[in-house]
Amino acid sequence: MALTIRNIIIDSGDAAKAADFWAAATGWSVEPWSHSGEAAVAAPGGDLRLYFMRVPEQKTVKNRVHLDLEPDVPAAAEIERLTGLGATKVRAYDSYTVLTDPEGNEFCVMNGTGESA
Secondary structure, rough: OOOOOEEEEEEEHHHHHHHHHHHHOOOOOOOOOOOOEEEEEEEOOOEEEEEEEOOOOOOOOOOOOOOOEEEOOOHHHHHHHHHHOOOEEEEEEOOOOOOOOOOOOEEEOOOOOOOOO
């Protein structure tokens, strides 16, 4: 028996806005049925989606789960691109940099071997 992860659910204040950011960040496609209450961004092939659900609560603490992203360009260039899309740089370490999306959800951009962001 095996399980397949189909969706990674992320709470948000505006699901469509969150989906638009993550579609621009990843190059994935926003599902056509998406709206401010529920939205999804599908990976190529549609096997995995980031699924955003509007919730009434504001984010108040650190995420229990976050995404680690590995860019195919130098990390510094990718971080600059993501901050241009609305992400915020929180702190940098030797092997990764922590950012938040426009809704305050943390994620990391991994640095290449020996690369510093």
